[in-house]
Amino acid sequence: NAGVTQTPKFQVLKTGQSMTLQCAQDMNHEYMSWYRQDPGMGLRLIHYSVGAGITDQGEVPNGYNVSRSTTEDFPLRLLSAAPSQTSVYFCASSFGGYTGELFFGEGSRLTVL
Amino acid sequence: AQSVTQPDIHITVSEGASLELRCNYSYGATPYLFWYVQSPGQGLQLLLKYFSGDTLVQGIKGFEAEFKRSQSSFNLRKPSVHWSDAAEYFCAVGPNFGNEKLTFGTGTRLTIIP
Numbered sequence: 001n002a003g004v005t006q007t008p009k010f011q012v013l014k015t016g017q018s019m020t021l022q023c024a025q026d027m028n029h030e031y032m033s034w035y036r037q038d039p040g041m042g043l044r045l046i047h048y049s050v051g052a053g054i055t056d057q058g059e060v061p062n063g064y065n066v067s068r069s070t071t072e073d074f075p076l077r078l079l080s081a082a083p084s085q086t087s088v089y090f091c092a093s094s095f096g097g098y099t100g101e102l103f104f105g106e107g108s109r110l111t112v113l
Numbered sequence: 114a115q116s117v118t119q120p121d122i123h124i125t126v127s128e129g130a131s132l133e134l135r136c137n138y139s140y141g142a143t144p145y146l147f148w149y150v151q152s153p154g155q156g157l158q159l160l161l162k163y164f165s166g167d168t169l170v171q172g173i174k175g176f177e178a179e180f181k182r183s184q185s186s187f188n189l190r191k192p193s194v195h196w197s198d199a200a201e202y203f204c205a206v207g208p209n210f211g212n213e214k215l216t217f218g219t220g221t222r223l224t225i226i227p
Binding site for chain 1: 117119122149154155156157158159162203214215216217218219220
């Protein structure tokens with residue numbers, strides 16, 4: 001019972017490099033989202049998706065791209081990493097409709113030098 | 114716009130003592146309210162939620178929370194804490210429609226001392 005799986009768990013990038021954080025869920029959830037967690041700022045929503053082929057921006061979308069080609073996967077792309085994107089990133093999913101229960105991955109810690 | 118304030122950044126309590134974590138929200142309509150817990154190095158886990166009805170809601174691990182509309186608060190309580198309750202606790206508010214677009218507070222870190 002994998003739940004929400006994020007890879008990689010740790011990553012160090014240089015400024016200007018690109019990378020993709022992977023997120024996969026095996027619960028057939030319609031809703032998926034990406035948050036970043038920074039000290040003293042809680043979790044802030046980056047992008048979310050209410051189903052395959054549908055994505056929308058959250059509170060802090062700049063510098064990030066997403067796509068949702070399948071129900072299971074919701075990758076987060078950093079096209080040109082900046083030190084301000086150093087953070088812990090969490091992927092979360094839920095059944096959709098409205099239950100309020102997000103299921104979180106274990107997080108991906110990204111450092112941009 | 115919806116927002117959540119958790120005024121306590123860090124709280125320390127003795128094992129066996131009671132606990133109350135504060136949460137105040139701002140939302141234009143009837144909110145959906147949540148408490149999540151994050152253990153070190155882990156993702157967040159739902160403790161409890163309030164949608165409607167009884168304003169005192171019970172959650173997992175012996176936690177409860179009370180919704181007080183007049184005070185715009187949703188404080189989390191536990192009568193007797195255990196060392197395993199040491200974690201970070203997040204209050205969140207969401208719209209009562211559509212999707213799980215939650216707004217989280219900045220969190221309260223709970224330390225338990227013997």
